[in-house]
Amino acid sequence: MLLLWVFTGLFAGHSTARLYKMLGGSEWKKLAIKTALVVPGAVFLIFFTLNIVLWVEKSSRAVPFTTMFALVFRWLGVSLPLTFIGSFLGFKKPAIGDPVRTNKIPRPIPEQPWYMNPAVSALIGGILPFGAVFMELFYILTAIWTQHQFYYTFGAAFLVFVILVVTCAEIAIVLCYLQLCNEDHRWWWRSYLASGSSALYLFLYTAFYFFTKLQITKAVPAMLYFGYMFMVSYAFFVLTGTIGFYACLWFTGLIYSSVKID
Incomplete structure (x- = not known):
């Protein structure tokens, strides 16, 4: 499961780059970094904090430091580069076009029901x-x-x-x-x-x-x-x-x- 998650960084970078270019974005490098770090980073921060608590309690359920290092290496050493590659390839493709021509000036939105x-x-x-x-x-x-x-x-x-x-x-x-x-x-x-x-x-x-x-x-x-x-x-x-x-x-x-x- 971990290896599968690591290799899906390629698809994550590609899909986000395609959507980002559709919305008119141009800074694909920043997009790739955020794609690779935001969600996994939040999960890792919580997991690492809980593991520190287990280390302090000297619990047998604590994840060893070597295993933690291996997780970080797979994340930053494999998933992050693959996300960059996917983002680069996705951004090189033509932007997804809108089905109709849109007005540059948004229409006033009427009062909405509750x-x-x-x-x-x-x-x-x-x-x-x-x-x-x-x-x-x-x-x-x-x-x-x-x-x-x-x-x-x-x-x-x-x-x-x-x-x-x-x-x-x-x-x-x-x-x-x-x-x-x-x-x-x-x-x-x-x-x-x-x-x-x-x-x-x-x-x-x-x-x-x-x-x-x-x-x-x-x-x-x-x-x-x-x-x-x-x-x-x-x-x-x-x-x-x-x-x-x-x-x-x-x-x-x-x-x-x-x-x-x-």
Whole structure:
């Protein structure tokens, strides 16, 4: 899994460069650095902090320094250069064109109904993606934190993942369509948050599971639990938000490409 993650830096750099060039960006080197460092860096910082706590406690669960060094080497020595290569190749390709010619001056946005408020629509959009993984999440948490076992039912997890992808795409497209119908063209980040907000529900559920199902009373185990669950929720946010955004990008390109202007 770690090697697979390292080698996907090539695809990460390529996809972000293509999107960045579509939006008119030109500093692809800064983009490659941020692509390789922002999300992995946040996860590594949390993981390293938790590991320091385990080192101080002299726990056998602490990751050895040599293993930590190997992780950093794979990240900065392999993933970062591959991200640069992917970004360079993606930026060399022609920019993805808009389906229609857009006006340089944005239109005034009329007053929006209450349910189209960015915070409200984001909270509404996160309910269905979280509901798609709710039951499987319970079994995963039970296997790892209650029964202290590995989670082996990957067939069911894959099916849930497919349902999650479809649900994220559908809810993001529906909210994007309602937003466009209300003449609000600012759908870019809204589409990301519409499905990505499901990570908030996921983290709140893990907190509920901690207080109702686990018998953890010491500070260090509680810190480990919430630290790991925050990393999972953060990764879930990036995943679901990306699905929602690209689904809306495909949807808007499809509907506006069918517009006929005489």
